[in-house]
Amino acid sequence: MNDQSATLVEAEGDQPLLLKPSYMPGFGNDFETEALPGALPQGQNSPQKCNYGLYAEQLSGTPFTAPRGQNERTWCYRIRPSVKHTGRFEKIDLSYWKSAPNVDPDVISLGQYRWDPVPHSDAPLTFLTGMRTMTTAGDVNTQVGMAAHVYLITQSMQDEYFYSADSELLIVPQDGRLRFATELGIIDLEPQEIAILPRGMLFRVEVLEGPCRGFVCENYGAKFDLPSRGPIGANCLANPRDFKTPVAAFEDRDARSRVVIKWCGQFHETWIDHSPLDVVAWHGNYAACKYDLRTFSPVGAILFDHPDPSIFTVLTAPSGVEGTANIDFVLFRDRWNVAENTFRPPWYHKNIMSELMGNIHGIYDAKPKGFVPGGMSLHNMMLPHGPDQPAFEGASNADLQPQKLENTMSFMFETRFPQHLTELAANEAPLQDDYIDCWDGLEKKFDGTPGEK
Numbered sequence: 283m284n285d286q287s288a289t290l291v292e293a294e295g296d297q298p299l300l301l302k303p304s305y306m307p308g309f310g311n312d313f314e315t316e317a318l319p320g321a322l323p324q325g326q327n328s329p330q331k332c333n334y335g336l337y338a339e340q341l342s343g344t345p346f347t348a349p350r351g352q353n354e355r356t357w358c359y360r361i362r363p364s365v366k367h368t369g370r371f372e373k374i375d376l377s378y379w380k381s382a383p384n385v386d387p388d389v390i391s392l393g394q395y396r397w398d399p400v401p402h403s404d405a406p407l408t409f410l411t412g413m414r415t416m417t418t419a420g421d422v423n424t425q426v427g428m429a430a431h432v433y434l435i436t437q438s439m440q441d442e443y444f445y446s447a448d449s450e451l452l453i454v455p456q457d458g459r460l461r462f463a464t465e466l467g468i469i470d471l472e473p474q475e476i477a478i479l480p481r482g483m484l485f486r487v488e489v490l491e492g493p494c495r496g497f498v499c500e501n502y503g504a505k506f507d508l509p510s511r512g513p514i515g516a517n518c519l520a521n522p523r524d525f526k527t528p529v530a531a532f533e534d535r536d537a538r539s540r541v542v543i544k545w546c547g548q549f550h551e552t553w554i555d556h557s558p559l560d561v562v563a564w565h566g567n568y569a570a571c572k573y574d575l576r577t578f579s580p581v582g583a584i585l586f587d588h589p590d591p592s593i594f595t596v597l598t599a600p601s602g603v604e605g606t607a608n609i610d611f612v613l614f615r616d617r618w619n620v621a622e623n624t625f626r627p628p629w630y631h632k633n634i635m636s637e638l639m640g641n642i643h644g645i646y647d648a649k650p651k652g653f654v655p656g657g658m659s660l661h662n663m664m665l666p667h668g669p670d671q672p673a674f675e676g677a678s679n680a681d682l683q684p685q686k687l688e689n690t691m692s693f694m695f696e697t698r699f700p701q702h703l704t705e706l707a708a709n710e711a712p713l714q715d716d717y718i719d720c721w722d723g724l725e726k727k728f729d730g731t732p733g734e735k
Contacts, residue, residue: 305526308527309571311527313566314565316563318562322359322565327340328357337360338359341355341483354566356566366554368543369553371550372550374550375549376410378415379410379415380429382420383420384415386708391702393718394717398657399657402436406436407435408487410542414711416431416432417660418704419701421502422546423547428697432495436489438489441538441539441557442539442540443540446500448547449500449501450481450501451499453497456655457496458490458493458494458495459491460487462485463533463559464484465560466483466528466570467527467528469572473496474575474576476573477570477571477572478570484541485570499611504600504602506611508520518579526571527569530562532560532562534560535557537557540552575615576615580593581593583620585621586624588626591612592612594612601698607696607697608699609695610695616688616690620684622682626677627673628669633663635697638701640692641658642692642693643691649720651670652717662701670723
């Protein structure tokens, strides 16, 4: 039992203010937490009567019959059951938030693309109205693939709540600080941290420091997990203890509230007369969590050659094909380069996976110019890519002393499916039309004679 809790206190007006959140360590643990003493039943899940007049309810993230090691569910003890948190639904339009399949016949997705940061807006934008879809892959209806978004947020959601029945959401902030008030607790999030919000979990997003911008990977398929380390062994990469799950927090507040649900790529709203964030206690292993990317422990070559980028995998969502991910979330952060007689940046390659990259801060070593914080790039499946001409020349002629890459943090959303550009990505977002020219300076060095050129 974790004895820390975060419960509601009243603020000015009728808006809630929550105490500073507390967290429990571990990834995929079976947690238990209560915001009021004795709210969590012991020895059984569904007593005839719960303490405090609470309702027992299970939230399942997997089929009931999933293998034990993969079975995910959480028992919630709440003020009202979830059937009281929805009413009649009406469709609404969030025109910038797209779902797969979203293939625009007038958009060419075949190519190497890079974007400057989508600029901040002066408009009043929430987590919902500020979402901007860049690419989609797979099919939301058959629960395979993903979508990549940029969010622009200038204001908090006021008496408004959301959940996605379609997807798990991986949130990657780049600018500003956010608070995610979820059914199971509170997560504060800043750049160089990430959050995972499970499919079907209600939350509200508040601005702690804005304006806010970041990236979202919407995972339609099997949920994110830690990758198997194989010969690396028990340690390094993302260690389970560094993931933090919030302790129980609840709101007991009557106010007209809007609940928005994403279901099969469509958005629906319903109205209720209270806050749905009313879980007083819970236990289980299906919960939101956060992770500090600065705790990722990279591994690499210590003699020669540049290893595959898969060694930088933070999270992976399996596809059902062994060794082939629905999505990999890969991180390139500060690290040492020490390989001898080696071209140290990523090598030139074509890949079965489609790679969407984002820059959180600093300089990415393979693209020292043009790939700025807040920017994105896309190299779709089986399209060649690699270092630009300055990076190639610099790495080919560098004095190979031990070198520490500093002031760098970029990531990759990588999927087995082709990523299709949205109309926004193709025509409205700040696309760098000259990105393809970054390889123009690469020269033919072959002259038929032996020796290095």
